[in-house]
Amino acid sequence: MNTAESFAKLPVAPKPPLRRFHQARWDEPIIFELSAPGRRGVAVPGPGAAPVELPASVRRAEPPKLPEMAQLHVLRHYLRLSQENLGVDLNIDVGQGTCTMKYSPKVNDRFAGAVAELHPLQHEDTVQGVLEIYWRLERMLAEISGMARVSLQPGSGSAAIYANIAMIRAYHAARGEGHRDQVITTMFSHPSNAACAKTAGYEVITLMPDAEGLPDIEALRAAAGPRTAALMITNPEDTGIFNPRIQEFVDLVHEAGGLACYDQANANGILGITRARDAGFDLCHFNLHKTFSTPHACGGPAAGACGVSEELAPFLPGPVVGFDDGTYRLETPAASIGKVRPFLGVTPNIVRAYAWIMALGGEGLRQVAETAVLNNNYLMHRILAIPGASAPWGRRRVEQVRYSWQELTEETGVHSEEIGVRAADFGVHYWTSHHPYVVPEPFTLEPTESYSKEDLDEYADILAHVASEARSDPAFVKEAPYNQSVHKIDMTSLDDPGEWAPTWRAYVRKHLS
Amino acid sequence: MTGEPAIGLVVNPVAGLGGAAGLKGSDGAAAQRAALALGAVPRAGERAARAVRALLSRRPGARLVTVPGPMGEDAVHAAGGTCAVIHPPAPPRPAPGLAEADGPMGARLVAGTTAQDTRRAVVALAGVDLLLFAGGDGTARDVLDALRELGGQAPPVLGVPAGVKVYSGCFAVSPATAGLVAAAFRPGRTGEAEVVDLDEDGYRRGLVGPRLYGTVRVPEARAAFSGRKTGSSGTPPATVEAVAREVVSRMRPGVRYVLGPGATTRAVGREHGVATTLLGVDVVEDGRLIAADVPEAALFDLVRPGKTVVVLSVIGGQGFVLGRGNQQISPRVLRAARAPLLVLATQRKLAALRGRPLLADSGDEDLDRRLSGHVQVITGHRESTIYRLRAASEEYDG
Known part of the structure; x- marks a missing residue:
């Protein structure tokens, strides 16, 4: 090639203001469809570690029906899938509001890998190091929440909520108050509260927001009574609004003889600033994959933590780790509700969360919250400058905002979902809201501490651009996406138990046989 | 083809x-x-x-x-x-x-x-x-x-x-x-x-x-692009059935239930195994249809004080539970029933009110005021909310 020609175009033209993004589209089959008999990948054992022959008693008679593939094909398959995806390591992931998408430092994965070889049934004496991590993380979360004890066993936020409601049930039963059969929650609390309470057999009373966007305290007054088992409430709620009367909510429920349970899915903006126990809560939970930076894991296993007051501690799921005489021991609390998942917990995620907190320290945690709130205020300022966007009730928000495109929709006929899909053409996306939509044409943004000002500007610029497209060419926006790997999909199968297939086995059973 | x-x-x-x-x-x-x-x-x-x-x-x-x-x-x-x-x-x-x-x-x-x-x-x-x-x-x-x-x-x-x-x-x-x-x-x-x-x-x-x-x-359809991360909004028919199931589970022997008009209250009849009407007011008791599409006077005669529960659904987008399409349930009927109203609505319907209260316009403002306050609204099977009910006259007066 002629040298003069190859450099003829230097310097390269400046980048346009918005990224010319295009998602990969590999048309990749499911891994089970790629399987061919006899194909293998080989992991050569390292030096020194002699291969262990399993005794016949624990060997399977038949090998598991896993896909049979060569190493290259496995690698290629997952790289392709990763290219067809969006996520916190790839894009500006502030649109998955309430999910607290933050950077998970890669070094923590190496620490997590260090425990991969442990067996969950190893004797306590041989796993003192891991037990110490459990114990120390428990103490840290107890300090952060003000609670007496914390269980790290739940495999997700909802599992932690379920463990909490199971403890509430056991607590009332132990006091001869098993007749308390109602749980009160709020419309903007995480819906897992209502779902878990119902799964545990409770009748659920959901308080609707009042004209100020806060749960109606008069309704709580009318709802609380001798049948009240607990209030299960998120604060700040999914609107990003911190309930300034939260203390009164807790007191009202206590006066009625119920317990107050704090869903801390939205804890990222209050770390080191407020504590659940200080407001009188009896129980709380954390999503370690939200607030404490472990991976979300797309449905699991993530990690949850349940914090309880001294009075509830006997009911914690077991085992918990105790420390006595320089030794860590597994203990089952006196009136334990039992296990909410096998063994101790999701150990790799416990290690990650521990490493993350250790790296930050107390001051660092508070700085996380302050930065998350600052980022949210900045993004809110940018979003509200877009014509057609609004934040109902006009209140200050903590770490996230549920916005509305109502005005834009009324003027253009373009709906929030459609704007979100068009934004995906620029490599970002957002989530609207849980159902039913109380905020019309909703979108929920939560810029955690991880994002730079440039990131937030780019995100806001994309939404501003799409909103202006909605005005100039609504049909074009409605037809989006154009640069994505998947175009429009029919979600109705998600609602039909006869059709959904979360595993290959279910897919074969429901659709191929 | x-x-x-x-x-x-x-x-x-x-x-x-x-x-x-x-x-x-x-x-x-x-x-x-x-x-x-x-x-x-x-x-x-x-x-x-x-x-x-x-x-x-x-x-x-x-x-x-x-x-x-x-x-x-x-x-x-x-x-x-x-x-x-x-x-x-x-x-x-x-x-x-x-x-x-x-x-x-x-x-x-x-x-x-x-x-x-x-x-x-x-x-x-x-x-x-x-x-x-x-x-x-x-x-x-x-x-x-x-x-x-x-x-x-x-x-x-x-x-x-x-x-x-x-x-x-x-x-x-x-x-x-x-x-x-x-x-x-x-x-x-x-x-x-x-x-x-x-x-x-x-x-x-x-x-x-x-x-x-x-x-x-x-x-049977749902929002085409709901962009959700957890389950669905629940199909409207299923939600209505769940509300009906809850009402039926709360029914007690020897109590008369006055079912107002609407698809939700009719679903209650269906769940109960009786053929109630869509537009009329029906009375059921102990699994039997006592009277269908009853006019006001007949309804008044059927009310047994203290043993009659009036079941109402929210009609239209304004949040009316009384005085719209159910005028048969008159002030004297409500007075005679002497039991709290049982109000039915899906969460979606309540959300559409955007914080505005439910409204009563029975034709008697005093009664409307007495009925107002916070009422339990059944939103599903073992699911409810506590929602504000106001006299329509007060709501429009501001």
């Missing part, structure tokens, strides 16, 4: 005319004339075209069947589609004294399209698998009338919102959504939706009062 379901389309070309002109509706030739004089541009055809465009984008081979001109055919063509055209027995004709309108569809708008034309078109298209109609609540009523005429032959329908008043549950949230729902439609999968309408003369004077006219079968 192919196994493609046939999708019918009927457009009420004058729907929505009154909206832009601030006339709060387009029912009647006078309102339509006034709207045209004020420069209103018909938009129903354009909105129907949007639905068709969305339908074809998802399902290019969709089989469309419609009626000639502005009542359907034009919209399909405007969307770049093709269709079979069926001529209803009596073709539309201009009404005396109505000017032809301007605008994209208006040039060919036969401005005298009447309720009768809508009904005739629906009957002509009875053979389709799903019928889309573009209009408002008034149009929905005309469609309902025609479907009643067809009886068991009536196809499911889906409204393309194009009117001023769109309170009925049979409308999709937008024209495009209507098209996408139609594209995803599979025959046999239907639910039930209410047709409600306001008295437009009253509405123009500021007196709002929705009335329930009946129910139609609609595709």
Whole structure:
């Protein structure tokens, strides 16, 4: 090639203001469809570690029906899938509001890998190091929440909520108050509260927001009574609004003889600033994959933590780790509700969360919250400058905002979902809201501490651009996406138990046989 | 032909005319004339075209069947589609004294399209698998009338919102959504939706009062792109069934239950195994239907003080639980029952009130005030909320 020609175009033209993004589209089959008999990948054992022959008693008679593939094909398959995806390591992931998408430092994965070889049934004496991590993380979360004890066993936020409601049930039963059969929650609390309470057999009373966007305290007054088992409430709620009367909510429920349970899915903006126990809560939970930076894991296993007051501690799921005489021991609390998942917990995620907190320290945690709130205020300022966007009730928000495109929709006929899909053409996306939509044409943004000002500007610029497209060419926006790997999909199968297939086995059973 | 379901389309070309002109509706030739004089541009055809465009984008081979001109055919063509055209027995004709309108569809708008034309078109298209109609609540009523005429032959329908008043549950949230729902439609999968309408003369004077006219079968559909991260909103029919299950589980022997009008209360009857009416007030006790579609005087005689529970659903978009479509449940009936009201509503319906209270307008303001406060509203099986109920008179006084 002629040298003069190859450099003829230097310097390269400046980048346009918005990224010319295009998602990969590999048309990749499911891994089970790629399987061919006899194909293998080989992991050569390292030096020194002699291969262990399993005794016949624990060997399977038949090998598991896993896909049979060569190493290259496995690698290629997952790289392709990763290219067809969006996520916190790839894009500006502030649109998955309430999910607290933050950077998970890669070094923590190496620490997590260090425990991969442990067996969950190893004797306590041989796993003192891991037990110490459990114990120390428990103490840290107890300090952060003000609670007496914390269980790290739940495999997700909802599992932690379920463990909490199971403890509430056991607590009332132990006091001869098993007749308390109602749980009160709020419309903007995480819906897992209502779902878990119902799964545990409770009748659920959901308080609707009042004209100020806060749960109606008069309704709580009318709802609380001798049948009240607990209030299960998120604060700040999914609107990003911190309930300034939260203390009164807790007191009202206590006066009625119920317990107050704090869903801390939205804890990222209050770390080191407020504590659940200080407001009188009896129980709380954390999503370690939200607030404490472990991976979300797309449905699991993530990690949850349940914090309880001294009075509830006997009911914690077991085992918990105790420390006595320089030794860590597994203990089952006196009136334990039992296990909410096998063994101790999701150990790799416990290690990650521990490493993350250790790296930050107390001051660092508070700085996380302050930065998350600052980022949210900045993004809110940018979003509200877009014509057609609004934040109902006009209140200050903590770490996230549920916005509305109502005005834009009324003027253009373009709906929030459609704007979100068009934004995906620029490599970002957002989530609207849980159902039913109380905020019309909703979108929920939560810029955690991880994002730079440039990131937030780019995100806001994309939404501003799409909103202006909605005005100039609504049909074009409605037809989006154009640069994505998947175009429009029919979600109705998600609602039909006869059709959904979360595993290959279910897919074969429901659709191929 | 192919196994493609046939999708019918009927457009009420004058729907929505009154909206832009601030006339709060387009029912009647006078309102339509006034709207045209004020420069209103018909938009129903354009909105129907949007639905068709969305339908074809998802399902290019969709089989469309419609009626000639502005009542359907034009919209399909405007969307770049093709269709079979069926001529209803009596073709539309201009009404005396109505000017032809301007605008994209208006040039060919036969401005005298009447309720009768809508009904005739629906009957002509009875053979389709799903019928889309573009209009408002008034149009929905005309469609309902025609479907009643067809009886068991009536196809499911889906409204393309194009009117001023769109309170009925049979409308999709937008024209495009209507098209996408139609594209995803599979025959046999239907639910039930209410047709409600306001008295437009009253509405123009500021007196709002929705009335329930009946129910139609609609595709069992959810928002086409709900972008959710957890389960679904729950299908509306399933939610209504869950509310009904809860009410029945709360029923006690020896207590009379007065079921007000509405699809939710009728579902209670269904769950209970008795054939209650949609529009009337029915009385059940111990699994038996004591009386159906009872007028006020008879109802009053049936009330047993302290042993009668009145079950009401929320009618229309304004949050009325008393005084709209259920005037049989009069102040003296409510006084005699002497038990708290049992109010039913889905969370979705309450969310649509945007924090506004439920309203009571029983005809006796003192009683309304006494009923007001925070009431339990059943929203599902073992699910409820506590919601504010106000006397309508106070709400409108501010």
